[in-house]
Amino acid sequence: MFGNKSLHQLVFIALLTLIMGKSSIADTSKPLTVVTFQQAPFAVEGDIKDSGLIVEVLDELFRRAGIEYHMVFYPLKRGMAMSENLDNHCVLPIERSQDRETNYRWVGPVLISRYGLFSSDSTSKPLITLDDASKYSIGSFLGSGVGEYLEGMGYNVEFTSNASLNLKKVQRNRIDLWASELVSANWIMQQNKVDLGEPELVFFTSLRAMACNKNLDNSRYNAMQSSLEDMYKDGFMHRVATKYGARLLTAQYGVGASF
Amino acid sequence: MLCLLQCFVSIAAQAASEKADFWIDNEFTPSTLTKAEQRQELAWFTEQAKPYQGMTIRVVSEKINTHQYESKVLAKAFYELTGIHVIHELTGEDDVIKKLSAQIITNENLYDAYINDSDLIGTHFRNQAVTPISQIMSEHGKQATLPTLDLDDFIGIKFTTGPDGVLYQLPDQQFANLYWYRSDWFERADFQSRFQQLYGYPLGVPQNWQAYEDIAEFFSDKVRTIDGQRVYGHMDYGKTDPSLGWRMSDAWLSMAGVGDKGLPNGLPVDEWGIRVEDCRPVGASVERGGAINSPAAIYAIDKYVDWLTRFAPPEAKQLTFSQAGDWPAKGVIAQQIFWYTAFVDDLLQPGLPIVNADGTPKWRVAPSPLGRYWQRGMKSGYQDAGAWTFLSSTPKQRQVAAWLYAQFVVSKTVSLKKTLVGYTPIRLSDIESDAMTQRAPYLGGLVEFYRSQARNVWTPTGTNVPDYPGMASMWWQNISSIIEGEYSVKQGMDKFAQQLDAHLLMLEQKAKQDSGALCAPILNPKQNPSHWLAQPGSPKAEIKSKSKGKTLPYEEAIRVWQ
Numbered sequence: 017m018f019g020n021k022s023l024h025q026l027v028f029i030a031l032l033t034l035i036m037g038k039s040s041i042a043d044t045s046k047p048l049t050v051v052t053f054q055q056a057p058f059a060v061e062g063d064i065k066d067s068g069l070i071v072e073v074l075d076e077l078f079r080r081a082g083i084e085y086h087m088v089f090y091p092l093k094r095g096m097a098m099s100e101n102l103d104n105h106c107v108l109p110i111e112r113s114q115d116r117e118t119n120y121r122w123v124g125p126v127l128i129s130r131y132g133l134f135s136s137d138s139t140s141k142p143l144i145t146l147d148d149a150s151k152y153s154i155g156s157f158l159g160s161g162v163g164e165y166l167e168g169m170g171y172n173v174e175f176t177s178n179a180s181l182n183l184k185k186v187q188r189n190r191i192d193l194w195a196s197e198l199v200s201a202n203w204i205m206q207q208n209k210v211d212l213g214e215p216e217l218v219f220f221t222s223l224r225a226m227a228c229n230k231n232l233d234n235s236r237y238n239a240m241q242s243s244l245e246d247m248y249k250d251g252f253m254h255r256v257a258t259k260y261g262a263r264l265l266t267a268q269y270g271v272g273a274s275f
Numbered sequence: 276m277l278c279l280l281q282c283f284v285s286i287a288a289q290a291a292s293e294k295a296d297f298w299i300d301n302e303f304t305p306s307t308l309t310k311a312e313q314r315q316e317l318a319w320f321t322e323q324a325k326p327y328q329g330m331t332i333r334v335v336s337e338k339i340n341t342h343q344y345e346s347k348v349l350a351k352a353f354y355e356l357t358g359i360h361v362i363h364e365l366t367g368e369d370d371v372i373k374k375l376s377a378q379i380i381t382n383e384n385l386y387d388a389y390i391n392d393s394d395l396i397g398t399h400f401r402n403q404a405v406t407p408i409s410q411i412m413s414e415h416g417k418q419a420t421l422p423t424l425d426l427d428d429f430i431g432i433k434f435t436t437g438p439d440g441v442l443y444q445l446p447d448q449q450f451a452n453l454y455w456y457r458s459d460w461f462e463r464a465d466f467q468s469r470f471q472q473l474y475g476y477p478l479g480v481p482q483n484w485q486a487y488e489d490i491a492e493f494f495s496d497k498v499r500t501i502d503g504q505r506v507y508g509h510m511d512y513g514k515t516d517p518s519l520g521w522r523m524s525d526a527w528l529s530m531a532g533v534g535d536k537g538l539p540n541g542l543p544v545d546e547w548g549i550r551v552e553d554c555r556p557v558g559a560s561v562e563r564g565g566a567i568n569s570p571a572a573i574y575a576i577d578k579y580v581d582w583l584t585r586f587a588p589p590e591a592k593q594l595t596f597s598q599a600g601d602w603p604a605k606g607v608i609a610q611q612i613f614w615y616t617a618f619v620d621d622l623l624q625p626g627l628p629i630v631n632a633d634g635t636p637k638w639r640v641a642p643s644p645l646g647r648y649w650q651r652g653m654k655s656g657y658q659d660a661g662a663w664t665f666l667s668s669t670p671k672q673r674q675v676a677a678w679l680y681a682q683f684v685v686s687k688t689v690s691l692k693k694t695l696v697g698y699t700p701i702r703l704s705d706i707e708s709d710a711m712t713q714r715a716p717y718l719g720g721l722v723e724f725y726r727s728q729a730r731n732v733w734t735p736t737g738t739n740v741p742d743y744p745g746m747a748s749m750w751w752q753n754i755s756s757i758i759e760g761e762y763s764v765k766q767g768m769d770k771f772a773q774q775l776d777a778h779l780l781m782l783e784q785k786a787k788q789d790s791g792a793l794c795a796p797i798l799n800p801k802q803n804p805s806h807w808l809a810q811p812g813s814p815k816a817e818i819k820s821k822s823k824g825k826t827l828p829y830e831e832a833i834r835v836w837q
Contacts, residue, residue, distance in 0.1 A: 114367030118515045118751075125377050128385060144354055145363070147347040169365070220364055221333065221385055223377050248381040 047084035051095035051107040061089045069260040080243035092159035109224035111161025121232045123240045124225025131162045132215025133193040143217035152192035155182035291321045305710040313688045324357030327676040331360040336390035337368040339617045341448040341697030369517035376744045379404045387677035389664045393434040394736035395743045400437030406665045409442045415671045421682045428702045431660035444662035448699035451658040451733045453640040455614035479826030481644040486824035491586040494609035509586035510608040518596030520750030526657030531575030532648025535813045540737025544813035549739040554794040560772035561814045563799040568772035569814035571648035619698040640720040641832045658733035727836030
């Protein structure tokens with residue numbers, strides 16, 4: 017039985033499919049449509065120019081691969097449905113998981129993200145293992161892979177329509193912990209002039225990738241994947257990550273780092 | 276001042292000792308060590324960890340019960356004993372492999388250690404991305420190597436050792452795929468008599484695929500209901516998902532008899548149907564001397580699809596590995612040809628319809644039946660060791676801290692308790708312990724399997740596979756297209772063979788660009804398949820004759836394991 021949300025999504029996908037003519041063989045002469053979603057500082061839609069870490073990565077990736085593309089902003093769930101159902105569409109950054117593996121053709125990793133559990137500054141919840149969080153309510157947002165991960169592991173997860181709302185909820189003690197990707201959490205806190213401090217636990221690392229329609233042709237797939245790998249090898253990815261404060265990897269911390 | 280310092284040291288030592296006693300008394304019981312030996316082992320960890328106190332180490336593994344225990348309990352114990360904080364992430368097995376590959380691709384230190392199946396041994400020994408355990412033990416981790424580690428006590432150590440004699444990974448948990456069946460149903464006089472009447476031989480543990488098929492048909496089509504409930508003679512899964520690939524690549528083809536004789540894996544053709552010559556893969560298609568589209572492989576996949584369609588619950592085609600794992604517990608499945616022992620604990624829960632009131636199971640495990648092409652001297656089934664793996668891109672100091680945690684979760688202080696939680700034994704000393712003897716009647720034959728030589732004949736993917744992360748996804752993609760009817764079995768396996776050959780060729784070309792690589796593929800030229808099918812061994816020519824079903828009573832069936 018479908019709920020209203022699922023029904024709306026199905027109608028949306030059916031209409032898109034009718035309008036854009038879904039076929040099993042993608043037309044490789046068409047530029048790729050890359051869907052992303054508002055998540056500062058990764059992707060921010062501007063009046064004149066879009067900006068963000070992902071925007072810069074895409075520019076470089078498609079330049080190196082020699083592929084035409086244009087970027088559009090939609091909510092995450094909608095972008096995922098478009099990419100799953102429409103040829104020549106990709107969506108990013110998506111948390112790659114076994115459950116999602118078969119739905120797309122993946123180019124990645126475009127982003128390596130770490131996730132933490134934040135608590136309100138008035139409350140300290142020392143967590144040694146993730147299991148210690150099982151007695152708390154945890155906030156996440158719809159479409160979040162890490163929210164689905166926690167829910168699948170039996171944790172008490174409450175979903176909001178966007179990530180920022182969780183900051184308000186945790187401040188007002190409507191949730192005990194806020195599960196968030198670290199860079200975007202810091203950005204949301206800065207925007208709201210709130211400092212929750214360091215996360216109680218940095219509990220998960222995810223590979224975020226570009227999820228393309230399964231009919232994506234081999235030549236474009238290979239060009240994108242190989243360009244991306246080169247961008248890691250020659251240090252481009254490191255430079256752009258550092259520019260946006262994405263100090264994500266333990267290699268940079270050495271002994272004694274907090275995460 | 277000196278007195279103050281001495282007092283402080285003495286208080287700290289006492290606190291550490293009290294913590295150790297707490298964990299020994301409350302968690303690490305039973306153990307094959309005496310309490311005094313456990314204290315000594317834990318004190319060693321406390322002492323060795325001092326240079327790394329305050330560090331946070333990241334490790335990742337799949338989600339099975341054993342790793343949940345490590346993540347929830349052992350990581351916390353290790354932190355309290357050593358001051359090293361371990362974030363032990365749990366995720367899907369496919370995700371573990373993706374993350375390991377991502378660290379290799381990006382050269383970024385995503386994790387300090389991985390627990391991934393030893394199926395990747397062919398990749399690890401070729402690509403130099405792994406820091407072998409042998410190297411850690413002899414170089415930067417020498418000082419931090421547990422004196423009581425006792426490598427010879429690990430039953431899976433040969434799975435994680437390369438053809439070069441180097442130990443690449445350290446086993447953490449081990450599981451096998453065995454035949455699973457409802458012994459209470461098989462023992463029923465009415466079913467025995469009816470089966471004998473219909474098929475002309477006794478209902479018992481099937482020794483070949485024909486008997487398995489007959490029993491599947493018997494329960495699905497002839498018996499149909501027991502106590503008013505619809506029952507099925509076969510359980511499997513078929514959803515398009517990475518786990519569909521494991522079903523096949525783990526050992527399905529080898530049980531059918533696709534590969535050559537040889538242990539732990541067929542030589543020169545292995546269970547993936549890949550032929551090697553002088554350690555170099557030379558082809559997977561029959562045209563190049565491989566067997567992935569050989570008559571034996573087509574027979575294997577044909578049986579898989581046929582049984583899934585005819586005898587399994589209708590839902591099975593839409594289930595993944597873990598979803599299908601719940602089904603035997605429902606009490607409606609008569610047998611499963613290829614059942615993962617990592618699920619033992621799930622099928623022992625009190626109150627399940629497959630568990631007696633006294634806690635003993637109504638089910639047994641036994642050797643899996645073998646297909647028409649199987650011959651004595653070949654591997655009999657799948658067994659694997661989830662094993663500690665360290666990548667070269669992890670800084671050495673972090674490797675050593677993670678090495679301490681790895682040794683802790685396999686140490687003799689904790690390994691027996693861990694075995695009794697997850698039933699994934701790694702140490703012979705645990706398997707032979709009194710605690711396991713006492714537990715044996717409650718485990719349906721698992722202990723008998725591990726105490727027999729069978730533990731050497733059930734083996735993981737071998738060293739013929741040069742790029743497991745790059746090639747494993749081809750299995751589920753191709754098998755799925757066969758299940759969904761897009762291709763016939765023959766067409767699908769021909770396409771699969773071409774893809775595997777193309778990937779081997781790509782590796783060959785890449786190795787040439789990189790000025791050669793250890794044991795890289797060099798493809799054989801294509802020949803008419805009849806050339807290879809006429810040679811002895813694999814690929815084997817078609818066997819058209821239908822074999823007669825053969826069964827044995829449980830006691831005789833498990834003698835194969837003695």
